[in-house]
Amino acid sequence: GENVEQHPSTLSVQEGDSAVIKCTYSDSASNYFPWYKQELGKRPQLIIDIRSNVGEKKDQRIAVTLNKTAKHFSLHITETQPEDSAVYFCAASRTGKLIFGQGTTLQVKP
Amino acid sequence: DTGVSQDPRHKITKRGQNVTFRCDPISEHNRLYWYRQTLGQGPEFLTYFQNEAQLEKSRLLSDRFSAERPKGSFSTLEIQRTEQGDSAMYLCASSYGQGEGDEQYFGPGTRLTVT
Numbered sequence: 220g221e222n223v224e225q226h227p228s229t230l231s232v233q234e235g236d237s238a239v240i241k242c243t244y245s246d247s248a249s250n251y252f253p254w255y256k257q258e259l260g261k262r263p264q265l266i267i268d269i270r271s272n273v274g275e276k277k278d279q280r281i282a283v284t285l286n287k288t289a290k291h292f293s294l295h296i297t298e299t300q301p302e303d304s305a306v307y308f309c310a311a312s313r314t315g316k317l318i319f320g321q322g323t324t325l326q327v328k329p
Numbered sequence: 330d331t332g333v334s335q336d337p338r339h340k341i342t343k344r345g346q347n348v349t350f351r352c353d354p355i356s357e358h359n360r361l362y363w364y365r366q367t368l369g370q371g372p373e374f375l376t377y378f379q380n381e382a383q384l385e386k387s388r389l390l391s392d393r394f395s396a397e398r399p400k401g402s403f404s405t406l407e408i409q410r411t412e413q414g415d416s417a418m419y420l421c422a423s424s425y426g427q428g429e430g431d432e433q434y435f436g437p438g439t440r441l442t443v444t
Contacts, residue, residue, distance in 0.1 A: 225371075251430040262420070262435040263372065270430050308371045315360060315429060316385060319371030 221246045223311050225320025233328050238296045240323045242309035245290070249311040249318075252285060252292045257306045257322075266307075267294070299327045331355060333436035335421050341442045342411055349407045350439045354423030361404050362422040362433060363396055372420055378404060411443045 222245040232238050244252075253268035269276045269283045269292065276283050282295040292311075296303055304327045310317040334353045342348050354361050360379050364372035375394070376386045380401040393411075398404040408415055418438045424431040 223371075253432070255435075262437050264435070265432055268430075268432065310371075312429070314385070315424070315427075315431065316362065316374045316377055317364075317372070317433065318374065322369070322371050 221311075221318045223309060223318050223320040225309050225323060227323060228321065229324045229326070231326045231328065232299050234299060234301060236299055238299055238303070238325055240294045240307055240309065241291065242293070242320050243291050244311040244318070246311065246313055246318075247290060248313045251312040252283070253310050253312075253317070254283060254294050255308045255310065257308065263308060301327050301329050303327050333421055333423050333434050335436040335439050337439055338437060339440050341444065344411055344413060344443055346411055347407065347409045348411060348441065349405055350419055352404045352406070352421030352436060354403070354421070355434060358423035358425045359401070360424045360426070360431065361398055363404070363406050364420040364422065366418045366420055366438070375406075413443050416441055416443045
């Protein structure tokens with residue numbers, strides 16, 4: 220069935236360092252890959268997304284890369300700040316419904 | 330607030346009772362999704378609508394769960410004969426388009442506790 224694996228489950232970095240979160244997906248027909256940030260007690264918020272016809276996308280300190288052959292995609296956050304601390308979820312989609320990974324708790328230490 | 334809204338925000342019920350949640354999507358959005366999220370996990374897909382048509386329902390969803398979107402606007406999710414395992418955050422999301430690659434906007438969720 221459809222599945223998305225996300226690693227690591229927790230990530231602790233010093234402020235200013237980079238953070239990388241990786242996901243793999245099982246459905247080779249998936250064509251949309253969003254990343255959501257969820258702060259404690261809040262709703263998931265989209266931070267960046269990528270479609271299957273693109274290999275990389277950047278938005279300021281955030282970038283996402285996609286390797287369709289390997290069915291991998293990754294989130295890169297540079298120059299991390301304490302306010303980046305949250306749970307991050309990757310997801311994959313083919314028909315619109317999102318299949319989410321298990322989440323990564325990112326802690327940025329000041 | 331023109332975002333996705335959900336009501337109630339919290340619901341405590343006893344096992345065996347029925348509960349109903351409401352979701353109001355962003356007004357022009359034609360797609361509406363329901364997800365369930367338990368502590369420490371990613372949201373899990375339940376079902377979705379395009380306008381008033383229910384297009385897909387998760388195989389994980391038992392017959393105790395039913396959802397409607399009668400006029401293609403708000404949606405309701407009903408759980409009959411609740412069980413303790415139904416305790417979770419129920420999230421609604423909406424989007425505009427045909428579904429592929431459309432950004433989904435999430436509501437604040439309804440937290441259900443079954444005692």
